[in-house]
Amino acid sequence: MSTVVADSHDAHDEHHDHKPTGIKRWLFTTNHKDIGTLYLWFSFIMFFLGGSFALVIRMELFQPGMQVIDPHFFNQMTTMHGVIMVFGAVMPAFTGLANWMVPLMIGAPDMALPRMNNWSFWILPVAFLIMLSSMFVPGGGPAFGWTFYAPLSTTYSGDSTALFVFAMHIMGMSSIMGAINVIVTIMNMRAPGMTYMKMPLFVWTWFITAFLLIAVMPVLAGVVTMVLTDKFFGTSFFNAAGGGDPVLFQHLFWFFGHPEVYIMILPSFGIVSAIIPAFARKPLFGYASMVYATASIAGLSFLVWAHHMFTTGMPTFASLFFMYMTMLIAVPTGVKVFNWVSTMWRGAMTFETPMLFALAFVVLFTIGGLSGIMLAITPVDYQYHDTYFVVAHFHYVLVSGAVFSIMAAAYYWLPKWSGVMYDEALGKLHFWCSLVSVNILFFPMHFVGLAGMPRRYPDYALQFADINAIVSVGGFLFGFSQLIFLAVVLKCAMKKGEKAPAKPWEGAEGLEWTVPSPAPYHTFDTPPEVK
Amino acid sequence: MSEQHKQTDHSSIITKLLASVVIMFAFGFALVPLYEKFCELTGFNGRTDNTASVASEGMLIDTSRTVTVEFTTRTGRGAPWSFRPEVQSVTMHPGEIKVVNFLVENHMNDARVAQALPSVSPGTATLYLNKTECFCFEQQPLAANEKAVMPMRFYLDPDLPDDIRRLTLSYVMYDITDQIQGRSQTASRSE
Numbered sequence: 001m002s003t004v005v006a007d008s009h010d011a012h013d014e015h016h017d018h019k020p021t022g023i024k025r026w027l028f029t030t031n032h033k034d035i036g037t038l039y040l041w042f043s044f045i046m047f048f049l050g051g052s053f054a055l056v057i058r059m060e061l062f063q064p065g066m067q068v069i070d071p072h073f074f075n076q077m078t079t080m081h082g083v084i085m086v087f088g089a090v091m092p093a094f095t096g097l098a099n100w101m102v103p104l105m106i107g108a109p110d111m112a113l114p115r116m117n118n119w120s121f122w123i124l125p126v127a128f129l130i131m132l133s134s135m136f137v138p139g140g141g142p143a144f145g146w147t148f149y150a151p152l153s154t155t156y157s158g159d160s161t162a163l164f165v166f167a168m169h170i171m172g173m174s175s176i177m178g179a180i181n182v183i184v185t186i187m188n189m190r191a192p193g194m195t196y197m198k199m200p201l202f203v204w205t206w207f208i209t210a211f212l213l214i215a216v217m218p219v220l221a222g223v224v225t226m227v228l229t230d231k232f233f234g235t236s237f238f239n240a241a242g243g244g245d246p247v248l249f250q251h252l253f254w255f256f257g258h259p260e261v262y263i264m265i266l267p268s269f270g271i272v273s274a275i276i277p278a279f280a281r282k283p284l285f286g287y288a289s290m291v292y293a294t295a296s297i298a299g300l301s302f303l304v305w306a307h308h309m310f311t312t313g314m315p316t317f318a319s320l321f322f323m324y325m326t327m328l329i330a331v332p333t334g335v336k337v338f339n340w341v342s343t344m345w346r347g348a349m350t351f352e353t354p355m356l357f358a359l360a361f362v363v364l365f366t367i368g369g370l371s372g373i374m375l376a377i378t379p380v381d382y383q384y385h386d387t388y389f390v391v392a393h394f395h396y397v398l399v400s401g402a403v404f405s406i407m408a409a410a411y412y413w414l415p416k417w418s419g420v421m422y423d424e425a426l427g428k429l430h431f432w433c434s435l436v437s438v439n440i441l442f443f444p445m446h447f448v449g450l451a452g453m454p455r456r457y458p459d460y461a462l463q464f465a466d467i468n469a470i471v472s473v474g475g476f477l478f479g480f481s482q483l484i485f486l487a488v489v490l491k492c493a494m495k496k497g498e499k500a501p502a503k504p505w506e507g508a509e510g511l512e513w514t515v516p517s518p519a520p521y522h523t524f525d526t527p528p529e530v531k
Numbered sequence: 532m533s534e535q536h537k538q539t540d541h542s543s544i545i546t547k548l549l550a551s552v553v554i555m556f557a558f559g560f561a562l563v564p565l566y567e568k569f570c571e572l573t574g575f576n577g578r579t580d581n582t583a584s585v586a587s588e589g590m591l592i593d594t595s596r597t598v599t600v601e602f603t604t605r606t607g608r609g610a611p612w613s614f615r616p617e618v619q620s621v622t623m624h625p626g627e628i629k630v631v632n633f634l635v636e637n638h639m640n641d642a643r644v645a646q647a648l649p650s651v652s653p654g655t656a657t658l659y660l661n662k663t664e665c666f667c668f669e670q671q672p673l674a675a676n677e678k679a680v681m682p683m684r685f686y687l688d689p690d691l692p693d694d695i696r697r698l699t700l701s702y703v704m705y706d707i708t709d710q711i712q713g714r715s716q717t718a719s720r721s722e
Contacts, residue, residue: 222559
């Protein structure tokens with residue numbers, strides 16, 4: 001295999017756009033654009049798979065009582081939906097965007113470690129095959145939620161837990177390799193004159209995200225290892241009878257889990273910070289403060305993990321500490337929101353699809369952020385904990401936040417990737433369908449949550465029936481709206497559309513717009529000069 | 532790749548990043564003993580000391596206030612006995628020594644080994660609840676169908692913060708027979 005790679009590599013230097021054809025091109029590719037494309041398609045497939053699991057959940061919850069599936073399968077669906085969306089859809093989408101855009105944005109010819117890049121992608125489908133196959137072993141797949149709390153995962157789980165743990169290990173390795181690649185690329189491969197404080201914010205946010213990944217993915221690997229040995233090898237990390245402590249699991253998990261939340265949102269901030277200035281035709285307001293805000297959010301993310309565990313019983317001092325720290329995060333986040341709004345202030349705005357998604361991101365993410373502040377208040381959290389209010393909160397920040405930003409990014413850079421303009425009418429249709437349905441889907445969840453409907457149950461009390469029916473309708477509308485997005489992307493992939501110029505957006509800035517559309521297989525062989 | 536980038540040496544950054552990965556993996560495991568130590572020092576998880584404390588001779592009884600100590604008991608999953616305190620609660624002054632009996636009855640026709648684990652709520656009271664004698668300090672062998680009375684002698688440290696008027700001492704009694712005799716296949720699969 002190495003000779004094939006080496007040969008094709010030599011060939012690259014001579015024939016500029018030569019590349020192997022067929023399946024080998026994708027299997028052995030070390031090209032950052034190919035790998036970016038692979039990541040993005042993988043994430044897209046996982047998005048539909050995780051989404052269809054969510055529709056199974058919403059189908060069951062359409063009416064009270066047990067309708068379609070049994071409770072154990074319901075639990076498998078909630079678990080798989082969470083795991084696939086977090087590790088299969090959102091994170092790989094960001095890694096794909098980083099692969100495509102970071103080298104183009106900093107004027108580098110490729111990622112710093114192209115062969116490791118190939119590995120970090122190709123182990124991912126393997127991990128998810130293992131994860132999905134766990135649903136077919138006797139006793140069913142993991143049914144303990146994506147947070148796999150002990151003792152649910154250690155004492156009350158099936159044999160599929162071993163597959164779950166193994167798949168998590170592989171995903172973690174993939175993420176860590178991706179993060180190392182991003183850091184080395186950004187530190188070593190910037191074009192001459194591209195100082196740190198000239199880097200586009202997408203590069204900055206990914207740079208910080210990569211450090212978060214390196215800090216917390218190994219802790220996740222440790223936790224799943226402990227779950228594995230507790231379950232199969234008789235250790236007692238989380239088993240009180242053997243001297244362990246199940247609450248320790250939650251501390252370890254959320255020490256990973258909270259920074260993980262920011263891993264899934266910081267690159268979104270970078271995307272929105274690229275798109276809003278482009279369509280407001282003004283430079284980003286407060287560039288430096290954006291960088292510092294991102295770094296402080298990342299730093300604070302290590303000091304707030306126990307706000308997920310207020311109800312485990314904590315001394316008042318600890319509760320207050322985690323409550324204030326959590327509220328403190330609202331400050332740098334608020335800085336960002338104000339900067340985006342200020343960027344638009346008196347700008348010459350136009351509303352193409354990427355801008356629509358970016359604007360929806362700002363509004364809806366802020367709604368999710370505000371419900372987050374409500375959840376941060378310890379005494380109030382006792383009421384909200386483990387209700388649909390929490391579900392509403394994190395879907396606002398993850399679906400209408402992270403996922404919307406990924407869609408915005410896709411519309412913004414699709415002309416660069418494919419060389420053709422996407423279908424603007426379809427794009428706008430996709431946006432409006434998504435915007436309306438996502439709110440029908442998630443906004444009413446606040447109400448049932450406040451009224452006390454607990455999450456993670458396949459059934460609910462009768463008084464919640466009407467709202468749940470509305471939520472389910474919203475869920476199906478949102479799910480099927482995404483087929484429009486698929487159509488848009490497929491049209492671009494099949495090169496059906498108007499030919500895109502090198503810089504299709506009038507106000508866009510950055511090195512990626514200096515190369516032709518579609519971006520040639522090899523770009524920036526000679527580094528550009530950045531003034 | 533151009534010549535310019537071939538010259539850049541990535542190895543030092545990669546080494547540092549890989550070292551960070553290894554350190555963070557180890558840190559995850561280091562958190563286990565750190566958490567244990569932290570809990571021991573602060574009483575954070577409500578687990579009382581595992582060794583007998585000695586009440587000092589000159590300990591003064593603080594008659595100015597009374598504190599209610601409640602007892603709850605639970606049996607570990609699948610443990611074949613009933614386990615309860617003789618009294619639901621006692622009212623006492625800090626510094627006063629009390630004895631409470633716990634009753635256990637093995638319903639099995641074979642001998643088992645039990646281990647009780649204490650937990651105090653609120654956690655901040657943990658450090659002030661001292662036991663001079665407790666069945667939880669060691670494993671309790673129970674003969675077939677044995678009924679046993681297990682005493683627990685304890686006192687509350689007079690330094691107990693004023694705001695604590697009521698605290699709960701809970702015990703879970705686990706069946707650890709299998710762990711002692713080596714983890715048997717049947718026991719771990721029977722759930």
